[in-house]
Structure formats: C-alpha cells, structure tokens
Amino acid sequence: MRLLIKNACLTTHEERLEDHWLLCTDGRIEDFGPMDSCPEVGEVIDAKGMNVLPGAIEMHIHGADGVDAMDADMEYIEKISEHLPGTGSTSFLATTMTAPIEDIERALMNLADYRYVSGARMLGIHQEGPFISKKHPGAQDPKHILVPDRDAIHHLQDISGNQIRLITYAPEEDDGEFLDALKALDIIPSAGHTDATFETLKQAQALGLSHVTHLYNGMRGLHHREPGTVGFSYMSDAYVELISDGIHSTPEMVKLAFDVITPDRLVMITDAMRAQGLPDGEYDLGGQTVHVTGKEARLADGTLAGSVLTMKQAVRNMREFTGCGWTDIVRMSAYNPAVELGLTDSKGVIRKGADADLVIYDEDADLKHTIIGGEVYV
DSSP, X not given: OEEEXXXXXXXXXXXXXXXXXXXXXXXEEEEEEEGGGXXXXXXXXXOTTEXXXXXXXXXXXXXETTEEGGGOOHHHHHHXXXXXXXXXXXXXXXXXXXXXXXXXXXXXXXXXXXXXOSSSEEEEEEEEOSSSOTTSOTTSOGGGOOOOOHHHHHHHHHHTTSOEEEEEEOGGGOOSHHHHHHHHTTOEEEEOSBOOOHHHHHHXXXXXXXXXXXXXXXXXXXXXXXXHHHHHHHHSSSEEEEEOSSSSSOHHHHHHHHHHHOTTTEEEEOOBOTTTTSOSEEEEEXXXXXXXXXXXXXXXXSOBOOBOOOHHHHHHHHHHHHOOOHXXXXXXXXXXXXXXXXXTTTSSSOOTTSXXXXXXXXXXXXXXXXXXXXXXXX
C-alpha cells in the first residue's frame, strides 16, 4: 500500500520543510523531497497549507471512550486503539493506577496479552503507583498505597510480560533498592505523587531518576527555601510531563513551564480517563466515582481525577498558551517520548525507514488527518 502526501510542510523537532512531498509504502516512510521532484503514485492527500508531524505518543493515558486500563479486559485495547487516532495520537503507554494489588496484577496480565491489530499502537505500560506518597495521593486511593518494594516490582514486571516501560513512584519512600531494581528491569523511573525534597530528587537523579509525572499536580510545591519537586522539574535535566488543559495547570503556569523547562524536556500528556470523548456524567476511576462536567473530571471532594483532554486539544492549547512553534509541538508530543522509550529509529521522527505514523494539522491547529502505519484513520 502506498500513500503520497503532497504540498505539505514536513515538520520535525528540528526543522520545517515547506512545499514537500512524503511517500509512505508498506507502513513506513519510503522517501520525501521538494515538490519539484514529486512522484505520482498511490493514494494522495493534498496537504497544501498544512503541517505534517510525527504522530503523538501518549505517555500517560488511563482510558478513553468508556474503557480504562484497570478494567483488565481486552476491550480496553481494542477501543482505545480505535479511539485515539481521532484525537491525534498514534501510539500510547497504557496507564494503570493505585488499586488493590490483585487488581493491578489482573490489569498487567491482561496487557501482557496485547497483540497489535489496528489503530494506535500500545508501546508498553506506564504504572502509576501504588508506590507513591500518602501526602499527595491525588485521585489515587490512599488505602492501597504501598512502600516501594524491590521484589514486588520484579514480580509485576514479570507478569506484565516485561511491558512496564515507566513507573510513577515517590523517591523519598525508597531506600535505594527500588530504584536499582527499576534500572535492572529497564523501567524509566518517574517522580510523581511525591513529597520529595529537591535534595532527595537530586540524589535520585544521580542514580537514574529521569522523569517527572504531571508537573505541579501531586507533588511538593515550589518554596523559596526548599525548591521541592517543582523546583527540581525546573532545574534538572529530567523529562517533565505537562497537562496543558488550563485546569491542572493554568495557562500562565503552562507558559512558565514552557519558558523555564523548554521544549527540550517537556512531554505533553493528557492523563485522560475513560470519559474522554464521552458526555458529562459519572464515571469510575480506580473504584472511585468521578464527576465529569465540561472539561473537568473530579472526585466528590473536588480533587482532580485525570482529565478528558485530547492530544489535539492539548496541541491547540499549547500553541495558544505559549505561542510555541510547530517544531516545539513535535518535540513535546512525539520526539521526547520517543527518545525516552528508545524508539527514535522508528517513531517521533520523519526519516526514511521510520514508521509512517503521522498527523496533519492546519495552521489553526485543527487536526485534519491521522495516519498510522501508512493507513489513513482520520
């Protein structure tokens, strides 16, 4: 199967190539070049006045379209893979959360059986909790929070089929053995739902900590005598997740993060739960009732409980809140996640031989097409 995109602005994390064509063959990028050398083959998309970007990689998404990773049901994979192309995401990490350990085990065993069929591709698992701080549980049920345990994470990685790629945990609760286990298991350590001090995080970084979960939310804040987790996010070289919905972080704080952390380290996420794409109402998240009204998802006490944000709306918001360019969007939504996951030979880039996972936006940041493996889904 061949797909030709013509008259496009090909946009990578480094440059924009105006008036170019790109040819997808058998699921990969075969070639690209200026329009004066454009071939006439295959199905054609005329992308005049539009931007062709590597498809977004969702590093933190619990669910959408009525399903959640904790359902421990293969329908989750089928429905979220079908749903995400319409939101501008081409691949994702299925994200679990704090719950009874038996429920986490069932979810991981279900995801271990993943086999790609179509739509957005699961690249592995983001395990959020249960090894987090009771001081910052957010929407994670504190009854099921556990102390980081070396043997437990070995067990969980084993039953997941070695699919856990990233874990959110509280570094201050670790005696050092847990982080050592994460490195041995090739799991990216992420500080989140944490009360860790700046010094604690610096020490953990020296031993391999390289990621921070949803900046500003579920963490020790910034103080002029103790920079905390927010200060560490600003000043370290870790990758930092950001939910640009204007709710988890106001537009001003999104802009501050963009200016200080820069697109070199920011990772755009949605942290979406099962209500993404569905009407207002009551939904379940880890056994807790979530009330969704408009753009907000909250527990009964008002605690934010994930989001209903889509990646295409996150892109539009980032452009509006920060004035960032399209190369910045590529870096934050696709390239940085691909770097972290060790996938830049195939994803997050526009190069010959890379996967033909692409999104096309117009200059108003409206999503026009999503292409996965050279197949047009939107």
